[in-house]
Amino acid sequence: MRRENGFRLICIVLWLARVDHTGSRTIPRPETNEIMEDETGIGSVLKAFRKQLRKEDPEVTPALIEGDIAASQPILFSLWRLGLRWDIFPTRKWENATIPYHISHLYNPQEYEIIMTAIHLLSFGTCLRFVPYDGQADYLLFWPKEPEGCWSYVGKKGGQQVVALQRPTLKSKKCFTGPGRAVHEIMHALGLFHEHARRDRDEYITVLKDNVIPNFLHNFEKLSLENTTYPYKYDYHSVMHYGPSFFSKGGKTIKAKKNGVFLGQRVGLSITDCLKINDLYGCLEKSDFERKKYETLCAVLGFT
Numbered sequence: 520m521r522r523e524n525g526f527r528l529i530c531i532v533l534w535l536a537r538v539d540h541t542g543s544r545t546i547p548r549p550e551t552n553e554i555m556e557d558e559t560g561i562g563s564v565l566k567a568f569r570k571q572l573r574k575e576d577p578e579v580t581p582a583l584i585e586g587d588i589a590a591s592q593p594i595l596f597s598l599w600r601l602g603l604r605w606d607i608f609p610t611r612k613w614e615n616a617t618i619p620y621h622i623s624h625l626y627n628p629q630e631y632e633i634i635m636t637a638i639h640l641l642s643f644g645t646c647l648r649f650v651p652y653d654g655q656a657d658y659l660l661f662w663p664k665e666p667e668g669c670w671s672y673v674g675k676k677g678g679q680q681v682v683a684l685q686r687p688t689l690k691s692k693k694c695f696t697g698p699g700r701a702v703h704e705i706m707h708a709l710g711l712f713h714e715h716a717r718r719d720r721d722e723y724i725t726v727l728k729d730n731v732i733p734n735f736l737h738n739f740e741k742l743s744l745e746n747t748t749y750p751y752k753y754d755y756h757s758v759m760h761y762g763p764s765f766f767s768k769g770g771k772t773i774k775a776k777k778n779g780v781f782l783g784q785r786v787g788l789s790i791t792d793c794l795k796i797n798d799l800y801g802c803l804e805k806s807d808f809e810r811k812k813y814e815t816l817c818a819v820l821g822f823t
């Protein structure tokens with residue numbers, strides 16, 4: 520009799536463990552040791568350039584567009600500005616500012632916490648809602664394995680969308696120096712580009728092309744075809760700005776025209792990063808109250 524009760528208890532516990540505590544449905548879990556087939560062929564691109572970048576930052580080792588951006592249609596990048604233009608790419612926007620996500624079970628608890636910190640930072644300062652994956656068609660999958668490095672797509676790709684965050688090794692913390700790298704890659708997935716790719720960047724930085732590994736010069740091109748003035752000033756403090764030595768064969772590749780600024784911080788959001796996301800997802804337009812609320816939160820959360 521006791522044995523039967525014990526068995527019953529185990530069954531109940533196992534059943535409860537599979538149930539969403541907000542309801543009675545079973546949550547589908549995209550647990551996997553392999554990602555879905557990748558139409559970008561990222562793996563083969565990586566192999567071609569990895570030797571040259573072996574000692575580089577994990578954000579540039581994928582050797583994708585601008586180092587860490589994956590794209591199935593690279594030509595479209597020539598039409599993108601600092602943030603994706605929703606009038607041209609409406610399907611790349613996360614509907615209702617809601618982003619389903621799943622963190623791979625291959626991360627350990629510390630790594631999981633760092634990713635969650637990045638998600639909380641982005642949720643707290645904006646009207647974005649990150650919701651745990653619950654069977655939605657489109658969702659972010661935080662993924663630690665091959666193709667390695669820290670990389671992401673720009674905007675919503677559709678279906679299972681990898682945000683690659685390579686786990687620490689014995690020699691390097693890789694994408695887990697803090698929440699900043701996760702914030703950076705999530706911001707790509709939200710539709711944001713690198714700060715140094717702005718049309719007006721030459722007023723603020725000097726790109727030292729002679730110091731760039733020749734195969735990677737394209738990473739320093741200005742991508743916009745339009746003379747657009749982005750609604751925010753050039754942001755040296757952006758988590759989306761390249762560091763001073765990215766893709767270097769020796770010496771600096773980017774130098775600020777202003778003295779005393781640090782480029783390439785990967786600690787967290789700058790004030791402008793935070794405002795840009797709010798702007799891109801319409802959070803500031805809802806009402807005066809909402810605008811003030813998010814402006815205040817960004818000022819509290821962000822670097823200057």
Ligand SMILES: [Zn+2]
Binds near residue numbers: 587588703707713
């Ligand atoms: Zn990037």
